[in-house]
Amino acid sequence: MRLTFLGAAGTVTGSKYLLEGGGSRILIDCGLFQGLKELRLRNWEAPPVDPRTLDAVVLTHAHLDHSGYLPRLVREGFKGPVWCTPGTRDLAHILLPDSAHLQDEDARFANKRGFSKHRPALPLYTPADAEAALALFQTVAYDEVIEIGGLRIRMTPSGHMLGSACVRVEDEHTNIVFTGDVGRPDDLLFAPPRPLHDVRNLVVESTYGDRRHSPSDPSAELADVVRRVVGRGGVVMIPAFAVGRSQQILLQLARLRAAGEIPDVPVFLNSPMAIDAMQVFLEHPAEHRLTPADCEAMRHAAAWVRTPEESKKLNLRQDPMILLAGSGMMTGGRILHHLKAFGPDPRNALLLVGYQAAGTRGQALDNGAEEVKIHGEYVPIRAERVRIDGLSGHADYAELCQWLRSVEPAPRRVFVTHGDPAASDAFRRHLRDRLGWEATIPRHGEHADVS
Ligand SMILES: [Zn+2]
Numbered sequence: 001m002r003l004t005f006l007g008a009a010g011t012v013t014g015s016k017y018l019l020e021g022g023g024s025r026i027l028i029d030c031g032l033f034q035g036l037k038e039l040r041l042r043n044w045e046a047p048p049v050d051p052r053t054l055d056a057v058v059l060t061h062a063h064l065d066h067s068g069y070l071p072r073l074v075r076e077g078f079k080g081p082v083w084c085t086p087g088t089r090d091l092a093h094i095l096l097p098d099s100a101h102l103q104d105e106d107a108r109f110a111n112k113r114g115f116s117k118h119r120p121a122l123p124l125y126t127p128a129d130a131e132a133a134l135a136l137f138q139t140v141a142y143d144e145v146i147e148i149g150g151l152r153i154r155m156t157p158s159g160h161m162l163g164s165a166c167v168r169v170e171d172e173h174t175n176i177v178f179t180g181d182v183g184r185p186d187d188l189l190f191a192p193p194r195p196l197h198d199v200r201n202l203v204v205e206s207t208y209g210d211r212r213h214s215p216s217d218p219s220a221e222l223a224d225v226v227r228r229v230v231g232r233g234g235v236v237m238i239p240a241f242a243v244g245r246s247q248q249i250l251l252q253l254a255r256l257r258a259a260g261e262i263p264d265v266p267v268f269l270n271s272p273m274a275i276d277a278m279q280v281f282l283e284h285p286a287e288h289r290l291t292p293a294d295c296e297a298m299r300h301a302a303a304w305v306r307t308p309e310e311s312k313k314l315n316l317r318q319d320p321m322i323l324l325a326g327s328g329m330m331t332g333g334r335i336l337h338h339l340k341a342f343g344p345d346p347r348n349a350l351l352l353v354g355y356q357a358a359g360t361r362g363q364a365l366d367n368g369a370e371e372v373k374i375h376g377e378y379v380p381i382r383a384e385r386v387r388i389d390g391l392s393g394h395a396d397y398a399e400l401c402q403w404l405r406s407v408e409p410a411p412r413r414v415f416v417t418h419g420d421p422a423a424s425d426a427f428r429r430h431l432r433d434r435l436g437w438e439a440t441i442p443r444h445g446e447h448a449d450v451s
Pocket of ligand 1: 061063160181
C-alpha cells in the first residue's frame, strides 16, 4: 500500500491521508486546516488529489479538522461514498452545515467591512455543498467489515467523541491502522479507547505528545473557577467544541450544582449545534457511558440559546453567569461576540478546556495575549485566563503509550501525525523510550510505501 500525508503532518489540523492499494484509492479523513493563516490557505488550493479519482472517503470522526474539507472535495468532483459510524454521520449532519454557514458568513462579513483582500470574498463552500457531501454518507457499525476494491476496512472505538473510531485497513499483504483522535482512559462521557492488536503499520496522533494532563480533579478545578469568578461578580466564558466537551462541562456543572459545590448562577448553552448534539447523544446510548439520569441532568444544566437575538441579549446582562459557546478555539462563532463584550473586564474569566491550535485566538489568549483581533477590530482582553487540561478529549503522551502497549510485536512502521512539531517530536521520543519503537514524523505531502 502507498500512503501520502496530505494533512495533519507537522500540524494538528487538516487530517487527510491518501491510501492506495488493492486497486483502490481512498482518503482517510478529509479535514479542514485551521489556525495559522499559512495552513488555512491550503484549504483554498486545488485539492491535493483529484477528487474524481477517489473510490471512497473514510472518516475517523466528525470534528471539522477531520471532516470539514468534505464539502469542498464534493464541490470539486468527488462522488464516492463517505464511510463512517452512525454517530459520526449524525454529528456531521450538525457540523458540516454549520461550517458552511460560517464560511458563508465570514465571506459576507468580509465583503461588508471590506477587510478581505479578495473582492468579492467567496466562501470556501456553501450550505448546498455541505448537503451534497452529506448525501454521500454511508454508515458502518464498529467491528463490521466494509470492502472497497481489494481493501478491507474495520473501525473500533477510540474514546475521543461520539462515534469516533480507529480505522484499520487491510489488503492481502499487510495492514495499517489510523488512530484518528484518541480519548482518555477515564473520560466522563466515553469508554476508553479499545486496545489495538496485530498492527503492521500505524499512524498515530500526538496532540498532547509533549504534555501530561494535570493529575488534579478537573471537576474541583472547574468548581474553583466558578466560585472565584462569581464571587467577584464576573462572567465565566467557556469556548467549547459543540460536540463532546460542551456535553461534558454541562454534566460536570449539573453535578457540582447538585452537590452545592457551585453557586446557583444562570448557565447558558449558546450553541444551537451543542443543543442538537445533545439530541444525538440521547439517540446513541450505546456510544457513550452516560446513564439516562446523567442525560437528564445534562439536558437541564443550562438554558438553551438558539437565536442570534437571544445570543446578543446575553451580552447586555450585568450579573454573574456561565456562558458556553463555540467555537472551541475561538476561530469563529458566538463566543467571539461574548469575548468582545466581556473580555475587557478583569472580573470575568475565560476558561479554556480544549486543545488550542497554533495561530488561533485560543492559543494567543492562552499565552497571555493582551488583545485579539475580532471581526477586523482589536479588542483588549483583561479577563482572567484559566486552563483546565483534565477536560481534554485527547489522551496525553503517557496515556497514549500505555494504550499502545497492547500492540505486540512492534509495528513495522510508525508515523506520528496530528501534533505541533514539538509535540510530535517529543512523542516520537516517548515511543522510543517507553516502547522501544522507532517512529517517523512525515512531512506534508510525503509518500511512504507500507508493507
Ligand atoms: Zn477530534
